[in-house]
Amino acid sequence: MLCPDPVCPDPVCHWSESLERRWVMSQARIMTAVAQHVERVTKSFELQSEELAGLVEQVVNGFYQEQKLLLAASGVLGDVANLIANQFLHRLHFERPQLPAVSLCHDLTLAASLARHNLDDQYYARQLQMLAASGDLLLILADGQHDAAIDAAIQVARDKECTIAVLCPARPGWNGPAVDFKLELEADNTGELAETALLFGRLLCELVEHELFGI
Numbered sequence: 001m002l003c004p005d006p007v008c009p010d011p012v013c014h015w016s017e018s019l020e021r022r023w024v025m026s027q028a029r030i031m032t033a034v035a036q037h038v039e040r041v042t043k044s045f046e047l048q049s050e051e052l053a054g055l056v057e058q059v060v061n062g063f064y065q066e067q068k069l070l071l072a073a074s075g076v077l078g079d080v081a082n083l084i085a086n087q088f089l090h091r092l093h094f095e096r097p098q099l100p101a102v103s104l105c106h107d108l109t110l111a112a113s114l115a116r117h118n119l120d121d122q123y124y125a126r127q128l129q130m131l132a133a134s135g136d137l138l139l140i141l142a143d144g145q146h147d148a149a150i151d152a153a154i155q156v157a158r159d160k161e162c163t164i165a166v167l168c169p170a171r172p173g174w175n176g177p178a179v180d181f182k183l184e185l186e187a188d189n190t191g192e193l194a195e196t197a198l199l200f201g202r203l204l205c206e207l208v209e210h211e212l213f214g215i
Contacts, residue, residue, distance in 0.1 A: 078105035084201030
């Protein structure tokens with residue numbers, strides 16, 4: 001390949017060799033990233049399959065009894081919670097009735113109103129007071145940082161006799177109030193946590209679909 005620089009004195013310079021080296025390095029980085037992702041997913045779910053199966057059973061039994069799956073999240077995981085809820089409300093692999101999953105993460109007007117009065121920690125609690133009922137399941141996507149809004153949500157969920165499940169990074173783990181289900185995901189940063197949490201949500205929806213509709 002000729003050098004693209006029109007003023008280069010050597011038309012057959014080392015530019016093509018440099019380009020090839022960069023391509024090889026990019027390919028290596030891609031494969032390394034994929035391998036690391038597979039390793040994280042394997043570690044995250046291989047040893048926690050029983051906990052996940054128990055959560056699936058809880059969600060399925062709740063849906064049979066017309067109870068809801070409610071989702072709350074910390075930080076950027078709010079968008080992941082929204083996507084998970086959409087998979088239950090719409091579809092994953094096939095046409096079927098919508099399933100009662102509600103994300104509590106998208107009311108920006110409420111968030112702004114509460115923040116104006118220094119009531120940020122009531123963001124989920126206020127919604128749960130109105131929406132939650134005995135037997136509902138609250139699924140929390142935690143990012144590993146302390147979140148007063150999550151703590152307040154758990155308190156309301158307990159008062160409402162809801163089941164509580166938390167998805168959190170394996171490091172530092174879950175340091176909040178006691179919950180009924182806990183799944184820890186291998187992740188070294190927020191991006192890795194988000195992608196693994198989204199996979200968890202897809203897997204949860206897929207397993208629930210299978211149990212409910214036999215497909």
